[in-house]
Amino acid sequence: MTASVTHDPTGARAHARAQGGVRIETMPILPPSTADHLPEGVDPARMLWAETVAGGGYTALTVAAGTLIELTDLEGDACAHLALFNAVQTDERLNLADTVKVQWQAYLSAGSLLLSDRGRVLASILADGSAHHDTFAGTSNRRRNEERYGDGSPQGGTPAGLELLTLAAAKCGLAPRDLPPTVALFQGVRVEPDGAMRFTGSAGPGAGVRLRAELPLVLLLANVPHSLDPREQYVSTPLRVRAWSGAPAESDAPEATATPEAARAFANTIAYARLRGIR
Template structure:
């Protein structure tokens, strides 16, 4: 990030949304090392355009997300690039947590009975934020899970690799187009912790450094160069 102009902390089991402008940067920090940030992207000028997890993985020949990777829309454009990452392995295949799974793992709690100690789930957290923009259940796409690494066992079952957790881990996003960002800090759907995790996440917002010819994200894959070209075409006249 070139500058940090705004900083906030999002408590665990919370949700937030904001429009991030092209040329801005966002830094996420897992303060305790126990965090998970579920995130979705939408084009605020055309909410039908949203994050496409399969294309983001397929065109970059990867199963994980880390520095050098771009986050694609379903129109072949790049919402954001990962310019820095001290964690090294972020998930975008496992989805988000649901109320039924949270109730089964940690017990049923609701706000009316338990106040702020109730147990929020990622799916409902997304719905609360999406409703602010006229979006709903049908608009939830496959999401990212920052600071969560998944692995497979010998039988092919996917599990959360908790050994990868790092207190103070950071990831920086550079936004390549105006983007509606929807996020929550609810547990990863594969989290098997004994107690419901409530990990705070710090969010820094500011200006991104200009893209240089040797930019890691631009040059990491030939497909990314085409993605940046699609963005350039989209922004003609703006």
């Protein structure tokens, strides 16, 4: 039927324009102020982005310092594989080894910082209703997905995280070699005394995580099953993304005064941002 109305340019144009008012759940909402499920207490005029990322989908955002980003696991089986870059200097990126080592803690929660390879704070975790996250395993890749599910291509029915993040990176001028190990939000892993990694799953539907960008950021996100998820099926459900304007932390913020390590990381971040004129 589509072919019959699009066999000439006039029909194709009419058909395309007829789709203008169509909305589906997994698409950006423009303007963001018209989205439902706005964060409580946030003026709609401050909204910068509203999107639901489908299971097996991805998104790429570039945000200003101070931007608040809220991720919500709508049905309990989302998994946000997240890569972060300094948008001003994209060779600076999320470093999970330093994130864990500097903070003496491998399990992220409210108050945790996502640190770069330069000892600076890329983002702070302001609130965490999940407590099921992973800094160890990284995202899935095409070869492993094809062993498990039969397909791992970005266009297939069971896409792998690395392939989706590669597409997201390309939209921001980044190459595959730029991708760092990713943090996984909403699906957890615990390390046993013998070193084995135990998959703990999710906290269930409705869990949310709120981040604040402490520098201008490129944020890449793939919503795919965790690489250690033992289920035979490819299980991945929608992830809601909301972003709104705010201000980055100052040196007296609770996140910056919580520990000596945090104080040093924020001092590095603030000095760098002021020197670059981005604060």
